[in-house]
Amino acid sequence: MKEKLVVIVGPTAVGKTKTSIELAKAFDGEIISGDSMQIYRDMDIGTAKVTSDEMEGIPHHLIDIKDPTESFTVAEFQNLVQPLITDLNQKGKLPFLVGGTGLYVKAITHNYQFAEGPSDEDYRNALETFVEKHGVVSLHEKLKEIDPISYKNLHPNNYRRVIRALEVFKVTGQPMSDMQHDEEKPSPYDLVMIGLTMDRDVLYSRINERVDKMMEAGLLEEAKLLYEKGVKDFQSVQAIGYKEIYDYLEGRVTLEEAVSNLKQNSRRYAKRQLTWFRNKADVTWFDMGQNGFNENIVKMHTFIEGKLYNNSEISKELKRGGHLQ
Template sequence: MKEKLVVIVGPTAVGKTKMGIELSKRLDGEVISGDSMQVYKRMDIGTAKVTKEEMEGIPHHLIDIKEPDEPFSVAEFQSLVQPLISLLNKKGKLPFIVGGTGLYINSVIHNFNFAEMSTDLPFREEMEQFVKEHGVDQLHHKLKDVDPVSYATIHPNNYRRVIRALEVIKRTGKTLSEYQQSQNEEAPYDFVFVGLTMDRDQLYERINKRVDIMIDQGLFEEAKRLYDQGIRGCQSVQAIGYKEIYDYIEGKVTREEAIELLKRNSRRYAKRQFTWFRNKANVHWFDMTNTNFNKKITEIQQFIEGKLYNYSEIN
């Protein structure tokens, strides 16, 4: 029998964290963070990292495992998550991957073979130098004609992902999505793919409010501490929420402009997350617009039980 797994995805601010915790409480599960930024220590506010109080006793994995100046790749994510899924299944726990980083999640449920394509270090170094000389936006523009899907779904600030997409084209002649599709063999897990969605205007309002709360909680101060510690030019601080404030710290924008850019970039990120997941045929979507949260939890719980368990197993 295949190991069981539940994946909860959706755009930022839609309510994935709370949903993952509540479902874990009901279904004897543990949460694996599927967010590529919550691995970093001391980056709590800007990544909307779940607090100990919010966890309500549910164990969370892959949070605070990296220093902010360390790289973190999709291949490393896969190598950490797959043994963890096995361990939780052996313990009789139901693993919940909760997050919005589509490539990372797909690498696990479709078991991408990263060893198949070796790294082209000279090309990566060439592209890193290009970024230093011309900036992330010009690098991102290189994708527009050769890989429009990656161009639309990868943020320019995530320049290492952009370089990886360009590297895949150079090494294989395929776009990143074509290369991934070629590896989409039968999933190694008996898994349920739950997607949370919401009316766009309501979601954007939630995103704007979340940014205001982050500011009140001390996001500018958190970013300034990282900046003063010399955490600059790293993968971690290219993320939305830090890049904008770093620009403010360096005098490139005003405080008000940084906040508006953060809200705008967060909304655009949510749109890219929709773009990534909406074409995935195996995602079952649940609308969170103006919904009774407890009723929705019950609906999703029953859906998961119906997909993963026989009636005799849950009674």
């Protein structure tokens, strides 16, 4: 039998945290963070990291496992998550993979075989220097002949992934796009994929409100502390929520402009998240703006139960448990 896995995806601020906790309580589950930034310690406010109170006793994994000065790759994420899913299944716990980082989620649900190979730090540094001198478009052109699929799929501005694609080819002789063939394979898991969505205007309003609450909660102070510790040119602080505040700290924009940019970039990111999951994942969507929260939870509960348990004794036991009103 395949191991069971429930995945909950959706754009920022749509309600993934609260939804996943309610469902994990109902199914005796544990939550694995599928967010590429919540792995970092000391970056709580800007990543909207779940608090201990919000967890309501549900164990959360892959949160606060790296320092902000450390790098983290999707292949490393995969190596951590796969055995964790096995362990939770063996313990009789239902794993919930929850997050908005599309490639991280797909790396698990379809077991991407990454052509990582050994890295070449000198070559990577040389490419970083090339970007500074010649720009991201010139770097992107280097992919055209050696990996035309990645050339087509990667935007020039996503220069770190472009650099990685070039590095993979140099080290292994194989294009990084080879991993994309894994999307056509069936998932190794007994998989349920749930997507959360809502009216675009409502979502954008929630994002703006979330940013205001982050500022009230001390995002400026959190970012300033990282900045003063010398966390400046690292992967962690390239994230939305920190790079905008860094622009303010370095005098490029006013604080008001930084907050406005943060809201705009968050809205754009939410749009990209929705587009990615709709194009690259077999997701069943639930509109969180329709009906009440509890009614949506009941619908998702029924959906998961039907997909994973059918009319089994486990399903009957869940119904007797009275977890949901």
